[in-house]
Amino acid sequence: MRRSKASRQEQILAELNRSPSLRVAELARRLAVSTETIRRDLDAMTEQGLLNRTYGGAVRPLGTEPSVTERHALHVPERERIAKVAVPLLKTARILMIGSGATTVHVARRIAVEMKNIAVITHSFGVATVLSLNPTIKVLMMPGDYHPGEGATVGVHAVSFLNDFHADCAIIGASGLAPDGPSEALLECGAVYSAMVARAARCMVVADHSKHDRVFAARYTPWRNVATLVTDRPPEGALRDALDQNAVSVALA
Incomplete structure (x- = not known):
């Protein structure tokens, strides 16, 4: 064919x-x-x-990834399944922080359909756009320098903005998942994700199998700070061992 x-x-x-x-x-x-x-x-x-x-x-x-626009065309069925599994795990949350990326946009789209009367803090214009479909969801858009390849705000103003907030859960994607933690290709986004993890009661990482056993420049948190990994294939080898050792719950889509 x-x-x-x-x-x-x-x-x-x-x-x-x-x-x-x-x-x-x-x-x-x-x-x-x-x-x-x-x-x-x-x-x-x-x-x-x-x-x-x-x-x-x-x-x-x-250490590079395609732009977020290009990534939206990749692994679409896997990301849709990840979103379907991730959102029910958020049912008790009232305030969320959501990072940029193709997978997190899928999760946000599902949140817009299945959740209501919540607040979401994000630096991603894609996330904010799909959440706007639900008028009961309050979206706080983070300030900062606009990164066109990621469709998100980054920089010192974005990071400092988060210091005034707490969230029930931070939902973050990753460029790579390695035994020492999730990592991000863009240093600027990695700094934002680190701040989100620090200001949230728990962290959920959403990433498809293509990110397994890959390492990028910015490790934004160690696995001990991650409550849940939602992915579409079981991690193997050293990555699986690290998740087990740090009591990270793995939800398979």
Whole structure:
């Protein structure tokens, strides 16, 4: 069955999440297309900053992620399932903090449908937009410097704003999940997430399996500060051991 260009490129990114480097010939075999088609895809994705071309293949840029707009097209079924599992775990919460990201927007969309008469503090314009569908939800938008690639406010004003609030739960995504904790590719967002964890009674991390065993620059909290991880596949190896040792509840979607 012939794949569309968008479908091929989504699969290429998914393969890069599983392997640090890819070869043109192997990709062509897996996707059942010509090597020339794969080369054109890799060239186009390099121009978009999604990967780096190498001789005969491609690698993901170290410590980087696609923009939040591009991430919205990836792992959509997994993120929808994660949101479906996450929201019932929030039923007793009245004040939430929600970080930026594609998965947290899915969670916010589900919150807008299933919850009411709550307050949400966020720095994500995507989160605020989907929550606006429910007039009973009060949204407090954090100030700060606008980060266009993430669609969120960041910086010292965003972090200091959180110091005046407490929340029942902070709901945060992650670029990577490693044995020492969840991490974020953007240092500025990592600082906001750390502040959210510090100002919330508990923390829920929502992240699909492509984030397992990946490490990025900003570890925003150790696992001992995380109450729940909602993900779509069971963590394995050292990551699973770290979650068990820190009594992190894993909810599978």
